[in-house]
Amino acid sequence: MDGDELLAAVRMFTANDARAVEDIRVARDSLRESDVRERLAAIPLARIKDAVQGTLRLAPFERAELSTVLDVLESSPRELQALPGIGARTARQVHGAAERLAATAAKTAGLRIDAERRDAASTALVVALYRLLRVGPDLPRARDVAGLDGRLAPLLHDGRAAWAHRLVTRAEWRRRRRARAAAREVAEILAAHDPDTASMLTRAAAELLREVPVEEAWLDYERRAAEYRTLLAEPGTVDPGTVAPGPDPAEGFLPEGLAARVRAQPLDGAYLRAPLRPYQEFGARFALTRTRVILGDERGLGKTAQAIAVMAHLRTEGPRHFLVACPASGLVNWTREIGERSTLTPYRLHGPAKAAELDRWVRGGGVAVTTLDTLASLGDPKIRLGVLVVDEAHLLKDPASRRAKAVAWWRRRANRVLYLTGAPLENRVAEFRALVAHLRPESLPRIRPGDAVVGSRAFRTAVAPVYLRRDRRDVLAELPEAVHVDEWVEFGAADRAEYRRAVAGGDFTAMRRVAYAVPAGSAKLGRLLELLGEAAEDGRKVVVFSCFREVLAAVREAVPDARGPLDGAMAADRRQAAVDAFAAEAGHGVLLARIGTGGSGLNLQAASVVVICEPQVTPALEAEAVAGAHRLGQALPVRVHRLLTPESVDQRIRELTRPPGGHAPAGRVPDAVDVTEQALARRIVEEERDRLGSA
Numbered sequence: 001m002d003g004d005e006l007l008a009a010v011r012m013f014t015a016n017d018a019r020a021v022e023d024i025r026v027a028r029d030s031l032r033e034s035d036v037r038e039r040l041a042a043i044p045l046a047r048i049k050d051a052v053q054g055t056l057r058l059a060p061f062e063r064a065e066l067s068t069v070l071d072v073l074e075s076s077p078r079e080l081q082a083l084p085g086i087g088a089r090t091a092r093q094v095h096g097a098a099e100r101l102a103a104t105a106a107k108t109a110g111l112r113i114d115a116e117r118r119d120a121a122s123t124a125l126v127v128a129l130y131r132l133l134r135v136g137p138d139l140p141r142a143r144d145v146a147g148l149d150g151r152l153a154p155l156l157h158d159g160r161a162a163w164a165h166r167l168v169t170r171a172e173w174r175r176r177r178r179a180r181a182a183a184r185e186v187a188e189i190l191a192a193h194d195p196d197t198a199s200m201l202t203r204a205a206a207e208l209l210r211e212v213p214v215e216e217a218w219l220d221y222e223r224r225a226a227e228y229r230t231l232l233a234e235p236g237t238v239d240p241g242t243v244a245p246g247p248d249p250a251e252g253f254l255p256e257g258l259a260a261r262v263r264a265q266p267l268d269g270a271y272l273r274a275p276l277r278p279y280q281e282f283g284a285r286f287a288l289t290r291t292r293v294i295l296g297d298e299r300g301l302g303k304t305a306q307a308i309a310v311m312a313h314l315r316t317e318g319p320r321h322f323l324v325a326c327p328a329s330g331l332v333n334w335t336r337e338i339g340e341r342s343t344l345t346p347y348r349l350h351g352p353a354k355a356a357e358l359d360r361w362v363r364g365g366g367v368a369v370t371t372l373d374t375l376a377s378l379g380d381p382k383i384r385l386g387v388l389v390v391d392e393a394h395l396l397k398d399p400a401s402r403r404a405k406a407v408a409w410w411r412r413r414a415n416r417v418l419y420l421t422g423a424p425l426e427n428r429v430a431e432f433r434a435l436v437a438h439l440r441p442e443s444l445p446r447i448r449p450g451d452a453v454v455g456s457r458a459f460r461t462a463v464a465p466v467y468l469r470r471d472r473r474d475v476l477a478e479l480p481e482a483v484h485v486d487e488w489v490e491f492g493a494a495d496r497a498e499y500r501r502a503v504a505g506g507d508f509t510a511m512r513r514v515a516y517a518v519p520a521g522s523a524k525l526g527r528l529l530e531l532l533g534e535a536a537e538d539g540r541k542v543v544v545f546s547c548f549r550e551v552l553a554a555v556r557e558a559v560p561d562a563r564g565p566l567d568g569a570m571a572a573d574r575r576q577a578a579v580d581a582f583a584a585e586a587g588h589g590v591l592l593a594r595i596g597t598g599g600s601g602l603n604l605q606a607a608s609v610v611v612i613c614e615p616q617v618t619p620a621l622e623a624e625a626v627a628g629a630h631r632l633g634q635a636l637p638v639r640v641h642r643l644l645t646p647e648s649v650d651q652r653i654r655e656l657t658r659p660p661g662g663h664a665p666a667g668r669v670p671d672a673v674d675v676t677e678q679a680l681a682r683r684i685v686e687e688e689r690d691r692l693g694s695a
Helices: 003-041 045-051 059-063 069-073 077-081 088-107 120-135 138-146 149-164 173-192 197-209 214-223 225-233 256-264 278-290 303-316 328-341 354-364 402-411 429-439 441-446 449-454 456-462 493-504 508-516 523-538 549-558 572-584 619-629 649-657 677-692
Strands: 292-295 321-326 346-348 366-371 387-390 417-420 482-488 541-546 563-566 589-594 609-612 638-644
Touching: 003 069, 003 088, 003 120, 003 138, 003 197, 045 069, 045 088, 069 088, 077 088, 120 138, 120 197, 120 214, 120 225, 138 197, 214 225, 256 278, 278 292, 278 303, 292 303, 292 429, 303 321, 303 328, 303 387, 303 417, 321 328, 321 402, 328 346, 328 366, 328 482, 328 523, 346 354, 354 366, 387 402, 402 429, 417 429, 429 441, 493 508, 493 677, 508 523, 508 549, 508 649, 508 677, 523 541, 523 549, 523 609, 523 638, 541 549, 549 563, 549 589, 563 572, 572 589, 609 619, 619 638, 638 649, 649 677
Parallel strands: 292 417, 321 366, 321 387, 346 366, 387 417, 482 638, 541 589, 541 609, 563 589, 609 638
Antiparallel strands: none
């Protein structure tokens, strides 16, 4: 390799790299423009009133078949004024409102690559990014070497003059010395680089322009979507040196000034047992920095963990009393999570032991967990709260309700207040304003309906000082490929009575499915319906697994639109047809399947939520069920919910079969339990009989 060969390779790579980056920029801008147009096309013309002061007559526009904001934007004010019944003032007013909405949409336009639609804009961006990613580790090496162009070219020019001094007898000594120095420097540059550098640059340059099969690019995207998002997020990757990085989606699109203050907030983990992910640390710091806020992360992203981190940090600063108010279905999860994630002591202020637990909490400090409906009956313990945490805070939308008044009473006795809700409040502006009025009424003027009209990012940016929300796509690079959630729900009265009868009869199978035996009062079925409702709001498909036909029949009765159940008795072609129909459904859908038989070997990647109705005696069955959705082609993190009942056969099965350290790593099937099902059944039946005093 000589200097001229290296320079030629550098220039070829630089030109191809610039072209590849320009292709990404063009594709990115096209996708953003497509996103803006889709959002404006989805906004009915009637919503334009929210962005305009005063009244508007929209009937003349509708008669002219202008039904969306995009329709208005694509007509000039003069064209609008020419329509019957529309004056110059109205035309300017409506068109101006449409332009403002378009500007807001453009500022907050996203780069959402839809692996299911595969539209032209997304495809162009995926292909352009694939070209860069395909170069692999040679890309950063080549870009480092590419900086030699400005240095190497003049040296080679000067170095060539060293040959001329033999022909020019009176050559200037200064020029001759410069030429010889340049030749030595070129030699040093060549010695400092691998002899294969020019070939590496040539290969990388060729890869950047090679034709890419569209299917190959999409398959690669589905395999490593997080890397594509990371590449787009890297400052300078798309517009080197010209574009500063925008607001970070993992930081909820907060303005940089506010985000910097949040990042600077200390977070002491001395009282924590479990680490947080970076986006969760940011959420906890946000709550500490802003004191009275709403944390609205999408369900499954760990709002509970972030709230516990807030309480644990505050404990290091002195406060000893913390209070969590949640729906009754969350009591068990909260008390368990506090105990597992921190060294803080949880107290359950609910049920017959409420008074005794309240007294212990007041005297000893820790985290009291109670229900929203029980909050009003706690009296006045004469304490100051380090923080009041309210889970599912959207339930407080009516300020005149009993529970809202009880929360307001406790808010006045708290140094900090943290509302948690997974509901997308940008779709419920009236409810959001009601919650903000609880916490930061001075922020209400910032909440303009027009921001919510345009979309979630615009809304989140506008209300950043009081509201932090991230969805899975925002934090995709930080999420594991599968998120496991244990959903602990207590027996209802009817469930508990049935369970005692099953234990007394020594019927292990009945003990396992008894939580669904009386559907009208089933706590597990109630939580399952909540999970399905949440998935429907998010537009996600769900697969529900159980090893019992009776359980699936109860679920089917409660969810008549569900497909299935798939089981081993169904012919293979019929099972596949049901899966295909499930995958072809637009948006949310539910598929029922018997674990280990109906779901075995099927490709269920259309689903990104998996619910397992009861713990399995053989952990490999659960792993196989999850693998049906968590497999190649799944572009979203998979959320796995296991429905469990404390102080029951469920808890004993989990204790005896769960691998050390929790869930098995992704891609590994847990080892079989070193005990037969019959032996395990006998052991659990005997232990439960002893615990319940059954003969």
